[in-house]
Amino acid sequence: MSTATQIPFVEYLNLEPTPHLVANECTSCGARYFDRRNACAGCFNTEFTSVDIPTEGVLRSFSIITFAAPGVEVPFVAAVIDCGGTSVRANIINCPPDPEHVSLGMKVRLATTVVGTDSAGVEAVNYGFEPA
Amino acid sequence: MSRSDDIWILGIHMTKFGKHPNLDVVDLGAEAIHGALADAGVTMADIGIIAAGNLLGSGSIAQQLQKQVGQTGIPAYNVSNACATGATALRTVIMAVKAGEVDMGLAVGVEKLAGAGLLGAGGKPKADNDEWARNGRFGAVGPVDGRIGTESMPGVFAQIGMEYGHKYGGADFELFAKISEKNHSHSTLNPLAAYNKAMSLEQIMNDVMIAYPNTRPMCSANCDGAAAAVVINGEKLKTLSLEQQRRAVKVSASILTSDPWQEACQVLPDVNTLTRNAAHQAYEQAGVGPQDLNLVELHDCFATAELVHYDNLMLCDEGGAVDFFESGAPYRDGRMPVNVSGGLQSKGHPISATGIANIWEVCQHVRGEAGDRQIEGAKVGLAHVIGLASACGIHILERSAA
Ligand SMILES: [Zn+2]
Numbered sequence: 347m348s349t350a351t352q353i354p355f356v357e358y359l360n361l362e363p364t365p366h367l368v369a370n371e372c373t374s375c376g377a378r379y380f381d382r383r384n385a386c387a388g389c390f391n392t393e394f395t396s397v398d399i400p401t402e403g404v405l406r407s408f409s410i411i412t413f414a415a416p417g418v419e420v421p422f423v424a425a426v427i428d429c430g431g432t433s434v435r436a437n438i439i440n441c442p443p444d445p446e447h448v449s450l451g452m453k454v455r456l457a458t459t460v461v462g463t464d465s466a467g468v469e470a471v472n473y474g475f476e477p478a
Numbered sequence: 479m480s481r482s483d484d485i486w487i488l489g490i491h492m493t494k495f496g497k498h499p500n501l502d503v504v505d506l507g508a509e510a511i512h513g514a515l516a517d518a519g520v521t522m523a524d525i526g527i528i529a530a531g532n533l534l535g536s537g538s539i540a541q542q543l544q545k546q547v548g549q550t551g552i553p554a555y556n557v558s559n560a561c562a563t564g565a566t567a568l569r570t571v572i573m574a575v576k577a578g579e580v581d582m583g584l585a586v587g588v589e590k591l592a593g594a595g596l597l598g599a600g601g602k603p604k605a606d607n608d609e610w611a612r613n614g615r616f617g618a619v620g621p622v623d624g625r626i627g628t629e630s631m632p633g634v635f636a637q638i639g640m641e642y643g644h645k646y647g648g649a650d651f652e653l654f655a656k657i658s659e660k661n662h663s664h665s666t667l668n669p670l671a672a673y674n675k676a677m678s679l680e681q682i683m684n685d686v687m688i689a690y691p692n693t694r695p696m697c698s699a700n701c702d703g704a705a706a707a708v709v710i711n712g713e714k715l716k717t718l719s720l721e722q723q724r725r726a727v728k729v730s731a732s733i734l735t736s737d738p739w740q741e742a743c744q745v746l747p748d749v750n751t752l753t754r755n756a757a758h759q760a761y762e763q764a765g766v767g768p769q770d771l772n773l774v775e776l777h778d779c780f781a782t783a784e785l786v787h788y789d790n791l792m793l794c795d796e797g798g799a800v801d802f803f804e805s806g807a808p809y810r811d812g813r814m815p816v817n818v819s820g821g822l823q824s825k826g827h828p829i830s831a832t833g834i835a836n837i838w839e840v841c842q843h844v845r846g847e848a849g850d851r852q853i854e855g856a857k858v859g860l861a862h863v864i865g866l867a868s869a870c871g872i873h874i875l876e877r878s879a880a
Contacts, residue, residue: 353610356626357617379744381615388739406644407746409636410690411628418624424633424689426641426746433742435627445651445690450644461620464609470619472626 355461355472356380365458365473366401367434370394378432401456402478403429408450410443423448427475439474453478481578484712486726487875488582489518492838495703495826496672497592503535503704507588508546510704510831514584515547518708519722522548525708526580529555529570531563531587531830534594543586552580561779562863563587564705564833565734565871571709572732581714587830588704627745632689632697632780634866637746639782640691642789648800649785651691655682657803658696658781658823664810665820667851672701672826696781698827705834723880727841730764730858731874737867749783749864753790756872760860761792764874768792771874772856773843774814775836777864778821788816791862791872815853818843833871836861844877 354361358380360368369378374391378399385392408425423438425448439459441447454475461472491513493506501509507530515521530540540554553574559566564587571583610619616626623629628637643649659679665671677695685693710718715726735756740748761767768791776791778784785799793814794802802808808816819825819839822832840859842848848856857877864870 353619355619356622357612377739377741381744382617383615407637407641409628409633409640409692410687411624411630411633412687412689413632414624414628414630415621417621422624424628424637426627426637426742431741433745435745437625437627450640461625466609468610470610 351467352469352471355470359471359473361471365456367399367456367473368396369399369432371397399432399434400430403427403434403454403475405438405448405450405452405454406433408438408448410445410448425475427454437474438476440476480581480711480713482712483576485572485576485729485732486710486712486715487707487729487837487841488520488710488715488722488726489514489516489708490706490834490838490841491517492670492705492831492835493703494670495701495828498702501702503532503539503588503590504542504546506590506702506704507532507539507543507586507706510588510706511543511547511584511586514706514708519719520582520708522550524582525550525552525584527553527555527571527574527583529557529567529583529585531557531567532589533558533560533563533829534589534591539588559869560865560867561777561829562734562833562865562869562871563830564835565863565873566833566869568707568709568834568837568873569732569734569871572729575709575711582708582710584706584708585834586704586706587832587834589828589830590702591700591828592702594700628689630689631866632692634747635780635783636689636692638749639780639785641746642786642799646797646800651683652679653800653803654691654696654781654785655679655693657784658682660809661778661817661821662695662824664818664851665824668820668825671820671824672699673824674820692780692782696823698779698822699824701826701828703826703828703831703835705831705838707834707837720880724878725845726878727844728876728878729873730766730876731760731872733760733763733872735759735870747866747868749868750786750790752868752870753787753862753864756870757791760872760874766858766874770858771814771860773818773840773853773859774816774862775819775839775859776816776862778817778823779827779864781823784817784821787862791860810851810853818851818853833863836863837873837875840875844875
């Protein structure tokens with residue numbers, strides 16, 4: 347049993363009630379952004395609302411990365427996932443990182459993983475996608 | 479001061495690409511400038527503007543170079559546009575010449591990259607004992623590269639190629655490796671290429687995997703190099719010798735685009751739309767179509783990138799890049815030779831030099847001066863570069879009628 351406090355690795359990951367991604371959606375054209383924007387890149391509107399992103403999707407592209415920055419476990423699978431029309435960038439996790447187990451068009455779902463614990467005992471929780 | 483809408487390359491030069499341990503960026507850039515001026519038959523006294531690029535350097539490369547080749551007091555533009563930096567320098571000069579502000583200008587790109595590691599990946603991990611703190615526009619408590627997909631160039635461009643495969647089918651590891659085999663084979667005829675050894679398909683596929691499906695020889699080769707070009711307007715060209723007029727190469731199109739907003743561009747750079755936009759504009763400006771091209775130098779920073787640009791440059795029908803490659807079209811003896819220089823995978827990719835070096839290659843062919851690798855009877859060629867984040871430069875070049 348863990349009593350550790352958990353925080354999401356990025357602000358657009360919401361851990362409650364169940365882990366899911368949240369995007370800033372342009373109120374004018376519907377474009378979605380995971381990062382903070384000053385205005386919509388598509389239509390220049392400056393109003394956004396929050397929308398929940400589906401947690402299931404289809405693997406649209408991937409690469410198996412062998413060389414990465416220090417501290418990153420390799421090999422890992424970098425991917426683009428189509429979550430009901432919203433493109434999401436993520437690692438494919440809980441799956442062997444080889445072309446026999448990862449294939450274009452495969453169905454995946456959001457999963458979480460603890461990336462570390464800080465000096466105050468707080469766990470940072472990241473998201474990835476696993477085979478569905 | 480003369481003015482005319484038609485723009486010409488009067489002289490152009492590229493240095494040997496590869497390792498130049500005894501030359502610094504200024505030496506290499508100066509060598510390219512001296513080569514281009516000699517090729518043009520002019521001196522720094524004739525040049526009205528200089529634009530220069532050196533992405534990884536200390537800045538003010540234009541002025542650093544002027545101090546070695548001639549401080550004439552002309553306006554100097556230092557440009558930076560990722561891997562499209564060289565093309566952007568050239569485009570800057572072309573705009574000044576076309577606007578009638580100057581008769582003649584000089585563009586140069588130079589880079590020292592030999593021995594450089596993986597580009598584009600970075601980020602500092604959290605120091606132990608710290609408390610989590612949010613940073614950047616994702617509000618991340620640590621580096622996202624490697625934890626939320628990849629920002630490394632080989633990985634990004636691998637996904638760009640794989641996405642094409644997902645959309646249209648037929649693109650697998652072996653196909654991408656064959657594209658690389660073609661370019662390495664082409665480079666055997668290019669004495670200025672960083673690498674000019676042929677590689678077998680087996681060698682390529684069994685080499686170190688960098689980012690599946692790109693193995694090491696399928697990635698652009700980090701190397702040193704420089705390229706420079708002298709640009710002139712048509713009126714001024716008429717005042718020069720017949721030999722200069724004969725060897726001048728017409729710039730039928732000069733286009734620079736950036737990436738327009740697309741749904742997925744926040745998660746994977748879209749190198750397709752801006753290339754397609756640039757190609758449309760270039761063909762219209764030049765009054766030629768892809769079928770009129772005798773050769774194409776395109777931005778094969780990775781084998782996976784070359785495939786998508788067959789389609790983006792409209793060398794094939796939409797979705798037909800795999801069939802186009804398998805038909806043999808982009809081989810040097812095919813109907814649409816692509817990257818006969820060896821491309822970035824074998825000729826090398828000294829970033830800021832690349833967007834002028836590809837134009838040098840096309841000029842060599844349309845001038846009939848490409849030696850052993852001459853594409854016979856070449857009259858029209860296209861040079862394309864991509865810089866991530868993103869920028870696309872396309873130039874269409876035509877043989878002089880003189
Ligand atoms: Zn909008």
